[in-house]
Amino acid sequence: MKRHNALTDGEQLLARVLEECLEEDLSFVPPEREIARKHRFSQAFEDVMSELFEEEEEEDEAEEEIRRHFRPRFAELAAVILVFFICGAVAMSLSDSFFSASTSSDTAAAETTEAAEEETTAETWDMEEPTEETAGTDAGEENGEAVAESAEAAGSMAEYGGELIDEAAEQELASSLDGLTLELAYPGAEGGNTTVGYSLENSGEEAVSYSSLFDLEVYLDGLWYTVPYAGEETRDWVSMGSGMVLDGALDLSAWALDGEEHLYRLVLQLADGRIGAEFTFEEAVLE
């Protein structure tokens, strides 16, 4: 603090008293984290304050924009290469079947086509390892892999809410990765009867990117399964700066809940993996 105009002895005493009184007043204030758990700033406040940091985040956003454009195109390129190989394989199979007039070859070709379609779809979503998927050059080998991966992609399924749902991509998930921690901050205390509160904190030293859309998974017969999302929100990537805390509420009505008591977990996709936080239906969702 700047110093100016020397204080009299009396004023110095007053300054000491003021400091002591202020300390005493503030001694009753709970720690920042505890207040953050109990109070969520209004959307209007968050909007104004996010504008406040607009300039600082411009750089991060530019970086994110590059990543956002790069990833889909990389995936598209990988998908095109894969389709090229698969089409070649299909053409060869059809050619074989034409000349040999073998019905079994026809069946194999049809299976290969289906597998190829599934593979292409999977490749579009899997942006992390496109080169591994397209490494194979032998058409026959590619067909075999495609069929095998198609079968593997089907994984185990379970019945939930009258429908078959897929096994989750990962069974073991931590609640923290790359400094980003997901916690359910207000279990059962927020909003309507299908809303769960969450808290995201980036305690790392760098900004972390994550998907704006949560996944919901349910624990059935010892395995995690993905609950189908029926909402209209699209998956996008957002960035959270170092030291930032974000409290939010998620309406689970966008997922096809069966209303039974299960163990659930909210899952968040990060650039390098996924994090999740578990909750039970009766804890997190108001009846």
Added chain:
Amino acid sequence: MFLFLALLDSPDEQEKFAEIYNQYRHFMWYVANQRLKDEHLAEDAVQEAFLALTRHLDKVEDVHSTRTRNFLATIVRSKATDILRKSRPEEELPEKEERSGWESDALEQYLKKEQYNALVACVLELDDSYRVVFEYKYLYRMTDKEIGDILGISAKNVNVRCFRARRKLQEMLRKEAGRYEKA
């Protein structure tokens, strides 16, 4: 609405400001809400406090120090007090110049070490609108112009408010002393 960071000169200041925001925003809201008893008005006070802070960030040396926390508490309390004053305009007195009697300000004679406990009791009871002016002036050693900039009033009115605060504290100390004498 505001591009607060644009008001800050250097990346260092912007980083410091962001650090303060991340570390103290809930604390500031809590302090404001204690005064206002209204969550939304408390958020308004926090916003106003951060706006004021952009102009006085040089007063903050160590973001994590107790002094910084206290300084932020003072700013947000003064903003909360402003909001309360605006919501009750009938109680707002005009800030006209009150220099008569300034020279005969007798507060100094009550500010003695022997009066320490009485002084603590009086400061704790002192109205926040006066107390924050004292804190800006004597605790953070800010000029009337700087205080006026935060409070949104002229330096002359800061002087007037400070005079009233001294007179009020003086009255309280006199009564407190009288109570001790009777006892």
